[in-house]
Amino acid sequence: MTEQDIHSTPLIELTDINKYYPVGKNQLHVLKNLNLTIERGEFLMIMGKSGSGKTTLMNIIGFLDQISDGTYQFDGEDASKLSENEKSKLRNQYLGFIFQQFFLIPSLNVRQNVELPMVYSGNKKDGKRKELANHYLSLVGLEDKTHVKTTELSGGQQQRVAIARALVNDPLLIMADEPTGALDSETGQDIMNILTELNKQGKTIVMVTHDNDMRKYATRVIYMKDGLFLTEEEYLNA
């Protein structure tokens, strides 16, 4: 074991993982014997077209899905077999999700949406929750929209609320699934600037996209097709 290993276990270490989905009587082999290590502070971009397995991989990293075989080490701990409650707790405390369609809850206002992860972790008082929600909303430039209905916001504003919501429990990792996919290019760029800034401040980010232009924001890019990792050359020529 080298000196470097002792000082920093990788944040995520996937070893020989496979994922099968049952389709009728057959099994669909979605992820094929993959190995992936993600270090702290990376901005990792997973590139792939639809059906490549990139979203499945992200869901597995994000404790939304489970691997069929192989091992998953999160922050040095085995996370291959977890109960629903354990997965919920990990998602709540260590992960922040950003989705293409923003996925805010329409019956709640902006601040209530941002407070929600803290409500589920249940360890903060009402006043503290409001304060933190306001803090993260001002970080994404929405301090004057706290009591607005989410349906009254533009797409870019909604995505910023989602970013504030992802940050509010101070996660180790932010998972972003095509965060600019539903936005025009200018607004998309704003969102990418926020993410890049967060990464510079030390947040680890994993982003899934099919848009080759996004690669410029990443510190590392991996390419996927049919459940396998490819080299850049193989991917672009395919």
Add this chain to the structure above:
Amino acid sequence: MLRNLLLSTFLSLKAHKLRVFLTMVGIIIGIAAVVTVSSIGEGMKQSSLKMLDSTGSNVVRLIYRPDVDEDSDSPGEFETYAFSKNDLKLLRKLDNITTISADYGYGFGADESIQVSLSYFDNLGGDQVIANPGNGKNTVAYGRDFIPSDAERNVIILSYQTMKFSLMVNKPEKLIGRAIDVDGEKFLVVGIKNEPDDMGMNMDPNLFSSVIPKKAFNNLSKSKSINGIKLKVAPDTDRDQIVEEANEKLKEYHPELTGNFEEDKSSEQMRQEVENMIQQVVMGLVFITAISLLVGGIGVMNIMYVSVSERKREIGIRRAIGAKPANIMAQFLLEAAFITLLGGVIGILLGWGISQLISTIPGIEAILSVKMTLISAGVSIAIGLIFGVIPAINAAKMDPIKAIYQ
């Protein structure tokens, strides 16, 4: 956490006001029906008991109970005792007693009454006779009421039933002005009371008693044995203590008696039986009415299923940001319980209004008990929880990925 849960329940229900209201209608109707039936039933019970209770709850009927030796070889030989007028005088010395009267009968009815035998030509019958009441007023349908000069005479106002079934006379006018035989003495019939109506509601408690003047009553009662003594006690008096004091007084006066003077509880037992019977009938009706609540409950279940499938994505999002399955379940259960509780409260108010409306009909009284109100509210919440639990479990078990990406 709970506060947020309540807030979020309120907000998501607010987003579907019309649907929530329509779901509530079933519960509102069910609870309103239950509340109406049970409060009318309670009113019926109370008024029946009042009628039965003409002795009043503050009357103690004192009787003599002989000392029965359980091991005795001859259980048939009881010591019997008839009260005397002296016993009544003796008890006047006790505190907290407002009136004392001799009871010649069997313990029912507020007024002192005696059983007599009547005859008119060949027709014989028994009758309950009371003394002319204190205010001297009797409701007479045929003939006339007593006049002051009757006080010294043997005159009688007959009940309609006595005329018809004891003396076998069909037309009141045939009997008025004639003499009948009461315990061997001649009495002049001056009046006949009203015929009881079919309903038997709101009746005069003395409708079935014939009436004679006080003096004649006292003469007749001299030959009657007194079965008990009715003590009307002051309000908030310890009945047991009064009975004990009366027992001591009477035993002191009659040292030869081995038994005790006790309160006669047989009328209390009958009261209990009637109360139980009415209670059972009312509970039966309430049960049948409650079936409509089942229908309402199924409506709630249906709408919860719709709500869960409509909000799959919300469930998925909540799971993704860290909600445990139990959090999701609690959310939907709370929504169901909130709908039914609100429906229940509205139903209680509506039921109360309907029963008040019905109680404007003469002879019907509606009483809404606190107990029934609380039970109704509890039942409403329970319906929400029972019928909401399966949809809530479905929501909690949902796979977050499938829920989000649908």
